[in-house]
Each structure stands twice: as C-alpha cells, then as structure tokens.
Amino acid sequence: MPLAVVFPESTQHVSQCVKILAAHNLAIVPRGSGTGLAGGSVVYNQGVIICTTRMSQIHKVDIENRVAIVQAGCRNLTLTDAIACTGLRFSPDPSSQRASTIGGNVSTNAGGINTLKHGVTSNHILGLEVVLPDGEILQTRTHQCYDGIGPDLPGLLCGSEGILGIITRVWCRLVPDPKAFRTIYAVFKTNHDACKTVADVIACGIVPTSMEMMDGKMIQVVENAFHFGFDTTAGALLLIEVDGVDEILDDEMNQIIAIANENHAMDIEFCADAARRAELWAARKKTFGAIGRISRSYCTMDACVPRSKLPEVVQRVTEIGAKHDLQINNVFHAGDGNIHPILLFDEDDAAQVQRVMQASEEILEYCVTIGGTITGEHGVGVEKLAMMHVMFNKPTLKMFLDLKKAFDPKQMLNDAKLIPSDKLRIDLHQPPGSSEHPLTGNFTKNSPGGAL
Numbered sequence: 001m002p003l004a005v006v007f008p009e010s011t012q013h014v015s016q017c018v019k020i021l022a023a024h025n026l027a028i029v030p031r032g033s034g035t036g037l038a039g040g041s042v043v044y045n046q047g048v049i050i051c052t053t054r055m056s057q058i059h060k061v062d063i064e065n066r067v068a069i070v071q072a073g074c075r076n077l078t079l080t081d082a083i084a085c086t087g088l089r090f091s092p093d094p095s096s097q098r099a100s101t102i103g104g105n106v107s108t109n110a111g112g113i114n115t116l117k118h119g120v121t122s123n124h125i126l127g128l129e130v131v132l133p134d135g136e137i138l139q140t141r142t143h144q145c146y147d148g149i150g151p152d153l154p155g156l157l158c159g160s161e162g163i164l165g166i167i168t169r170v171w172c173r174l175v176p177d178p179k180a181f182r183t184i185y186a187v188f189k190t191n192h193d194a195c196k197t198v199a200d201v202i203a204c205g206i207v208p209t210s211m212e213m214m215d216g217k218m219i220q221v222v223e224n225a226f227h228f229g230f231d232t233t234a235g236a237l238l239l240i241e242v243d244g245v246d247e248i249l250d251d252e253m254n255q256i257i258a259i260a261n262e263n264h265a266m267d268i269e270f271c272a273d274a275a276r277r278a279e280l281w282a283a284r285k286k287t288f289g290a291i292g293r294i295s296r297s298y299c300t301m302d303a304c305v306p307r308s309k310l311p312e313v314v315q316r317v318t319e320i321g322a323k324h325d326l327q328i329n330n331v332f333h334a335g336d337g338n339i340h341p342i343l344l345f346d347e348d349d350a351a352q353v354q355r356v357m358q359a360s361e362e363i364l365e366y367c368v369t370i371g372g373t374i375t376g377e378h379g380v381g382v383e384k385l386a387m388m389h390v391m392f393n394k395p396t397l398k399m400f401l402d403l404k405k406a407f408d409p410k411q412m413l414n415d416a417k418l419i420p421s422d423k424l425r426i427d428l429h430q431p432p433g434s435s436e437h438p439l440t441g442n443f444t445k446n447s448p449g450g451a452l
C-alpha cells in the first residue's frame, strides 16, 4: 500500500508535491491509469503515488501544424474521439486505449495494433513537459515543429517507465487518417501455416498496418463468448489490414490472399466495409475479456522475436506449457513479432503459480536465445527486473543507472524499477503474501538478476 495517493490537476501541483516529498525524502511512484502489466506503478517501499488521472485536459488541437497538446492524464481514446471529425488521428493505439493515459503510453513507449506500419509511441511525440525529481519543470521541444537541436530528450524519456521524471504534458504528432483500407480474415489448420504467412507477406515487401494472430484455443474462447461466426475447427486465425489509397490496395490485398493460399489457408474473407471491419476488430480487442470465462487468473507474457522465427516460437511455447502442465493461449501482434502467450492458472493454487513463473521465465529466456527481447511493449517494471541481465551486459546496465542518477541523484523516483540493483532483488518464485515475497518487503537473496 502507498503511504498516500496524490491527484494533482496541473503541472504546478505536481511540481509542488514533488518538492514537498523530496524535502521529506519520500519515495515517489508516478501513475497513470494503472493498466501497466509489469508492476511499474506499484509501490513496494512505502512511497507516495502521484496519479495523473485528474490531469486529463486537451489544451489545444492545432490542425494546421498537426499537433495536439494534452495533459499527461488524458486517456488515449479521449484524444482519438476528440479529433475523430478532423481527418487526423494520434496513431499509437494500445488495446488498453479506452483506459490508459497518454503519459502512461509515453512512459512505456506503448505499441498497438497499428505499430507494424506506423511505429510505437516515441515515433509520434513532438515534445514533453516533465517535472524532475527536485520539482523543477523541464520542457523539451515544445514548439510545434521538428528541430535538430541537442540530444533527443523526448526519445530518452519515452519508455523510461517513470524513473527519470513525471510527464505532465505531451505534444502529440497527428497524422492523416488513411483514405481507404482492406481487411482480410484468414483461418488456417495450423499455427505454423499462419506464422509462415506473416513472415512471407513481410518478405514480399508489403507492410500491412496490422497482422494480428489468434491460435485455435483462443478462437474457440472468443467464438464461445461473442459468436462472431469464427470457424472453431481452425488451428489459427490471422486478421490483416492494409491501408492507404484505394488504387493500390486491391493489388496488395490480392498478393496477401495469394500468400495465404500458398500456406494452405482453409478460408479467407476480405472486406472494405466499415461495419464488418469494426466487427472483426472488436473481436480482436475483446480477446482478453473472453479469457475471464475460462480461467480465474491469467498471466500475459510479452516478448518480441524475429518474425521469421514465429512458427518455431509458437511451437516452443506450446511445449513449455505442456512441460509445466499449463494451458497457454496465444493472441498477439504477429506482424511485429510481438508475442503474448497467455498462461491460465488459479491464483489460489500456489504450486500452479510457481509453474506459471517458471514457464514464463523459460519462454523469455528462449526468446532471447533466438535473437528476441524480454519485452515487446509492456516494459520491465518489477516483473522483468531479474531478466534484464539476460538482455543487457553490465556496461549497458551501468549506463542506464548513470542516466537515472543524472536525472534523479537521490534516486527517489520509481526507484529500483527497470534497472536491476541490490535494492529490489525480485524472486517471483516466492508466492505473493509469503514473508519472502519482495513486494511484501523482504528482498530475497538468490535473485538471478546480476546486480550492478
């Protein structure tokens, strides 16, 4: 539990709060909507949460210069809805966009369904206003055009998970809505055929807006819950979209359909109809909700792998699930190689919780050995601390820490998250509530995370 939760309404409020807390040497944890999946906004050391959800104003939408200036606590979908009639949009679209804040999206450098073609959050940020750990207010590139002056501070702050400063305002780049689209739904007998289609489409030079995949178990869960008409005998489903100008889209769509057929697609549907498109994407966005019908708890893992390795990765994930006697469902951003194995379990069954931890670790280690990463978009937080040494060598981790100290010499802001250290040695194999569990206060001795 935090000592207190503060809900500031302005940048000045945040600055004043930080100055008071710093004067009392109190640890601070920045928080948006709390949808993060790596424990980044969780307090472990009696800190105070500064929550931005009451900083939700859109200060300005400048159509001519294609920029929106918002407070950090503005929800992603609030901005999207507010500019829907302008022909422009803010491209980052995490599946949590209904709830997550733009400040949270920047802090985690969120991805989403559009990431494959349009990039992650950092590709759409023109400037930031940030309260530093001593309460001073930093403004980086807050004019409404590009410049090349000095280091790229917004780039540095994107994905810094609240350890360098508290983001209070964001200058969001707006891009034109695509003029047209084609949505393709294809089902396959095997995961292998669907994954191979993804790799082959990218290899042929087309960059779709999105290529999302569900495995057979996930198709059944979604169909049983929402009755979209999906073929529940299929082993995998791909939802692919291309966008741009009408003249080239049919050609791209036909190439994709040909590739899916070469990979033994059982059935293919395509549409340029807005209503059917909305229905298909609603199906994708409802997948996580549907899991609640079949399992009390689930753990969503997040890693990124080279696309060419997707067929073997999905196979390996299934094998790891079988080894630990766990059901693992898959729904993921296949085009980015960003996998999300969903491990189903019952949180009251301590042995099962242990097996989930073990299986998650094995999946991540495997992904790194084939050239992947320990997170694609959810970040490190506390969840992946012990895996950081698998990903980065000591000089790199030391550079992260040096950067942290340059911004936050007293190390009061979201301290010990993201960068492994002796302060928070996570051993997630200890069950929650046990005296050894790190988030109950006792830090374990045998973390594999190489402390600096």
Ligand SMILES: Cc1cc2nc3c(=O)[nH]c(=O)nc-3n(C[C@H](O)[C@H](O)[C@H](O)COP(=O)(O)OP(=O)(O)OC[C@H]3O[C@@H](n4cnc5c(N)ncnc54)[C@H](O)[C@@H]3O)c2cc1C
Pocket: 029, 030, 031, 032, 033, 034, 035, 036, 037, 039, 040, 041, 052, 072, 093, 094, 095, 096, 099, 100, 101, 102, 103, 104, 105, 106, 107, 108, 109, 110, 111, 112, 113, 161, 162, 163, 165, 166, 167, 168, 288, 377, 378, 381, 414
């Ligand atoms: C159902 C579901 C679907 C999801 N889908 C996606 C997805 O498609 N893509 C994706 O990338 N993520 C996804 N996520 C993860 C999560 O929604 C994102 O990481 C999101 O960007 C977090 O935003 P938030 O406002 O909830 O931040 P929080 O969870 O409150 O915080 C996340 C991190 O950012 C820091 N932080 C938050 N606000 C600030 C601030 N103003 N200044 C400094 N630091 C701050 C926190 O300290 C913490 O480390 C999903 C989560 C759920 C539950």
